[in-house]
Amino acid sequence: MALPSYATPAQRIWHYIYLAMCSIVLFFLVMPLLVVIPISFTSTPFLQFTPEMLRLDPDAFSLRWYRIMIGDCSDPGITTVCSDNWKIGALNSLKIGITATVLATTLGILAALGLSRPIMPFRKLIMAMMISPLIVPLIITASGTFFFFARLDLVATFWGLVLAHTILGLPFVVITVTATLVGFDTNLTKAAASLGGGPIRNFFKVQMPLILPGVISGALFAFITSFDEVVIVLFVGGPDQITLPRQMWSGVRQEISPTILSVATILVIMSICLLTTVEMLRRRSERLRGIRPS
Amino acid sequence: MANSASSNAPLLTADGTPLKVGLQRSLRRSKLKAVGLVFPPLLFLIVLFIIPIGDLLTRSVDDTRINYQLPLTFALIDNWDRKELPDESLYKAVFLDLSSINKFLIKDNFGTSVDPQDPAWAVSIPRKGPYRDAILEIAPDWRSPANWLPLRAIAVQASQVTGAAIDLRKAKIKAEFTICKDLTPLENASCSNLYRELLEWGGNSEPSEDLFKALVKDLSYAAKYLIGKSSTRMNYEKPGFKSLLKKSGRKFKKIDEGPYKEALIKADKRWGDIEFWSALISMQDPQTSVYYLNSLDRKWDADREIIMQPEERRVYVMLWKRTFWLSLIVTLGCLVLAYPVAHLLATLPLRHSNLLMICVLMPFWTSLLVRIVAWMVMLRSEGVVNDTLVAFGWPDESRLQLMYNFTGTVIVMIQILLPFMILPIYSVMKTIPPSYMRAAQNLGAPPSLAFLRVYMPQTLPGVGAGVILVFIVAIGYYITPELVGGKDGRLIGNMVAYHMQKSLNWGLASAMGAILLVGILILYWIYDKVVGIDNMKLG
Numbered sequence: 048m049a050l051p052s053y054a055t056p057a058q059r060i061w062h063y064i065y066l067a068m069c070s071i072v073l074f075f076l077v078m079p080l081l082v083v084i085p086i087s088f089t090s091t092p093f094l095q096f097t098p099e100m101l102r103l104d105p106d107a108f109s110l111r112w113y114r115i116m117i118g119d120c121s122d123p124g125i126t127t128v129c130s131d132n133w134k135i136g137a138l139n140s141l142k143i144g145i146t147a148t149v150l151a152t153t154l155g156i157l158a159a160l161g162l163s164r165p166i167m168p169f170r171k172l173i174m175a176m177m178i179s180p181l182i183v184p185l186i187i188t189a190s191g192t193f194f195f196f197a198r199l200d201l202v203a204t205f206w207g208l209v210l211a212h213t214i215l216g217l218p219f220v221v222i223t224v225t226a227t228l229v230g231f232d233t234n235l236t237k238a239a240a241s242l243g244g245g246p247i248r249n250f251f252k253v254q255m256p257l258i259l260p261g262v263i264s265g266a267l268f269a270f271i272t273s274f275d276e277v278v279i280v281l282f283v284g285g286p287d288q289i290t291l292p293r294q295m296w297s298g299v300r301q302e303i304s305p306t307i308l309s310v311a312t313i314l315v316i317m318s319i320c321l322l323t324t325v326e327m328l329r330r331r332s333e334r335l336r337g338i339r340p341s
Numbered sequence: 342m343a344n345s346a347s348s349n350a351p352l353l354t355a356d357g358t359p360l361k362v363g364l365q366r367s368l369r370r371s372k373l374k375a376v377g378l379v380f381p382p383l384l385f386l387i388v389l390f391i392i393p394i395g396d397l398l399t400r401s402v403d404d405t406r407i408n409y410q411l412p413l414t415f416a417l418i419d420n421w422d423r424k425e426l427p428d429e430s431l432y433k434a435v436f437l438d439l440s441s442i443n444k445f446l447i448k449d450n451f452g453t454s455v456d457p458q459d460p461a462w463a464v465s466i467p468r469k470g471p472y473r474d475a476i477l478e479i480a481p482d483w484r485s486p487a488n489w490l491p492l493r494a495i496a497v498q499a500s501q502v503t504g505a506a507i508d509l510r511k512a513k514i515k516a517e518f519t520i521c522k523d524l525t526p527l528e529n530a531s532c533s534n535l536y537r538e539l540l541e542w543g544g545n546s547e548p549s550e551d552l553f554k555a556l557v558k559d560l561s562y563a564a565k566y567l568i569g570k571s572s573t574r575m576n577y578e579k580p581g582f583k584s585l586l587k588k589s590g591r592k593f594k595k596i597d598e599g600p601y602k603e604a605l606i607k608a609d610k611r612w613g614d615i616e617f618w619s620a621l622i623s624m625q626d627p628q629t630s631v632y633y634l635n636s637l638d639r640k641w642d643a644d645r646e647i648i649m650q651p652e653e654r655r656v657y658v659m660l661w662k663r664t665f666w667l668s669l670i671v672t673l674g675c676l677v678l679a680y681p682v683a684h685l686l687a688t689l690p691l692r693h694s695n696l697l698m699i700c701v702l703m704p705f706w707t708s709l710l711v712r713i714v715a716w717m718v719m720l721r722s723e724g725v726v727n728d729t730l731v732a733f734g735w736p737d738e739s740r741l742q743l744m745y746n747f748t749g750t751v752i753v754m755i756q757i758l759l760p761f762m763i764l765p766i767y768s769v770m771k772t773i774p775p776s777y778m779r780a781a782q783n784l785g786a787p788p789s790l791a792f793l794r795v796y797m798p799q800t801l802p803g804v805g806a807g808v809i810l811v812f813i814v815a816i817g818y819y820i821t822p823e824l825v826g827g828k829d830g831r832l833i834g835n836m837v838a839y840h841m842q843k844s845l846n847w848g849l850a851s852a853m854g855a856i857l858l859v860g861i862l863i864l865y866w867i868y869d870k871v872v873g874i875d876n877m878k879l880g
């Protein structure tokens with residue numbers, strides 16, 4: 048945004064102050080994440096930029112903390128805890144995340160399809176209920192789930208965590224799929240039906256490809272929510288269910304070692320990949336909807 | 342003629358039914374379809390989310406455990422005039438409630454309907470046996486094997502489980518709990534003796550003395566367990582109750598007969614203190630408001646007036662205030678930082694704004710724990726911020742304390758919640774045509790006035806959405822304050838977690854959760870009025 052040539056000096060000064068403020072805020076948002084990445088490659092056990100690192104001395108950098116992360120404990124110099132827990136946790140988180148995402152996406156699509164029909168009774172109330180897991184503080188959800196699951200023998204089980212995470216992921220799928228359905232042209236399904244397609248075939252052949260971007264971004268939100276969730280795991284997971292966030296949680300509560308930063312770096316890179324995917328999907332969806340005759 | 346007749350006749354569809362009926366039918370069918378689609382996810386949500394939260398809320402008023410513990414006492418306590426110490430009958434009731442297992446054997450006493458005249462209360466079970474006759478005097482049902490068989494079925498089923506050793510063990514423990522649950526109002530007492538004896542018994546002979554012995558043993562254990570649980574609750578009402586009950590449990594064994602008043606006061610002189618008896622009255626009701634009062638630093642006094650807790654026990658009002666202030670500061674901080682950035686994003690050409698948008702979205706997509714870890718690296722006293730300051734000449738000995746306090750919580754929470762503020766404001770600003778500002782300036786308004794009178798009012802819906810959203814999320818926060826908050830950054834969420842996991846005062850945790858939830862639901866309702874939940878967008 049350039050200033051017009053007729054701007055007064057006061058306006059110019061104000062404009063630069065404004066730009067400076069914006070850069071500071073954006074810097075504040077991103078900087079902590081970027082600082083983590085170089086420190087994770089340190090060869091010392093300290094969580095800071097050592098003078099050697101600032102001089103870009105190659106000896107100051109190493110992959111030793113990444114080796115510990117994947118459970119390779121052969122490094123003689125390490126004094127921190129070294130175990131397979133990071134690997135186990137990551138695998139378990141993936142399993143829980145994927146299962147919960149599949150469940151949440153299926154249920155969320157059903158809900159969004161029903162809620163998008165103009166004839167749905169109690170539409171607003173049901174929508175509010177569907178989104179409520181997003182609004183209710185996690186600590187309350189976790190406490191309620193704990194008592195309830197204790198009665199059903201679901202505490203400290205894989206399926207207990209999957210079900211709880213499905214509930215958390217559901218609102219995201221409902222929101223994103225409903226948003227794509229807003230621009231959906233119902234004449235398309237009518238046309239498909241008049242051409243003789245059954246409702247299920249119509250859904251998968253006509254409707255699904257068009258709402259797919261919304262479905263995928265909802266599913267990604269659901270996945271990342273489960274993959275990043277720690278409060279419910281702490282309450283409902285018991286001692287048996289090690290997940291990646293739980294492992295990080297206990298790492299942070301004890302002494303933070305650079306291993307955590309290695310994990311953090313990988314997660315930051317993962318989040319950048321996810322973000323790019325969602326952004327591309329969003330654009331594709333806009334393009335698809337742009338083609339649609341209005 | 343023929344024409345007018347046909348226009349009066351009802352319109353028919355192809356298959357001959359009137360159009361109106363046909364339309365209604367198809368309307369109903371599509372309504373059913375919509376409901377059918379929503380039904381499975383809604384059911385899932387109600388069963389696994391709404392019901393558990395409702396269940397949590399019932400715990401915040403539930404006080405039935407004390408009624409299980411003291412059924413006879415509570416049946417008689419209304420006769421007491423509450424001015425002087427109670428008479429012998431009430432002392433006897435307390436003695437029987439605390440030292441006998443009759444309360445589990447007299448069947449319908451799990452509730453509140455207890456007949457104090459029932460002679461079964463007075464039957465004492467000999468300490469060293471024989472048990473059969475005494476138990477049959479209290480509860481004659483136990484004479485017939487039919488009364489034992491359902492319990493045996495539980496044990497048999499568990500004993501037939503096959504699989505790994507750990508599965509067998511789990512099945513056994515579960516069966517022991519289930520048997521106890523059938524006999525007592527307790528969920529976590531273990532009836533291991535009965536489990537063993539029931540399997541030994543075989544189920545086809547008369548119930549043996551061994552079975553009765555196991556019953557007495559297990560019920561005595563359950564009674565002890567119940568005292569442990571309920572005395573914690575009684576201690577919330579009157580500090581000292583727990584140790585009183587513990588001591589009484591030991592001393593009561595030596596009391597064989599009345600008068601009980603004298604014997605009890607001799608066992609512990611607190612039984613002669615009228616305040617303990619008054620405290621009992623306030624626990625008589627199976628629903629209690631004590632947890633709500635406690636979570637606001639209040640309690641009942643002896644005259645059933647609500648008073649403040651003593652000075653040294655007041656923490657919660659301060660915590661509520663702190664939670665509210667912190668959320669407010671975080672919300673305002675986010676607003677101040679988000680507004681210019683959202684404006685920049687909305688006015689820049691798309692090519693540049695997309696790049697900057699990534700800066701906003703990246704933290705949004707990054708794991709919360711990663712962001713907290715990153716901030717810990719930044720804010721520690723040997724962290725990046727302090728190191729940078731020192732490198733620029735800040736005195737090394739006065740490094741800033743940026744973490745494990747209120748400041749740290751605020752800094753980290755602002756960064757974490759900032760995207761929630763930027764995105765809704767941005768999406769509203771995006772829709773404001775830039776020509777409005779130009780038009781205002783064209784009509785003679787200086788830029789600041791044009792901004793205040795023309796631009797800003799149009800952004801208010803976005804600001805409202807962001808403010809409410811950030812406030813809602815901030816007020817229930819738990820993870821961030823727990824990790825970077827230290828002592829004076831702890832919030833209500835942390836207290837709920839503490840009472841859930843450490844002190845096990847679940848009633849209080851539930852009550853605090855309920856208050857928090859009501860506040861949040863009110864904000865959610867306002868959010869719906871201001872923005873509409875349909876307009877909630879992500880990314």
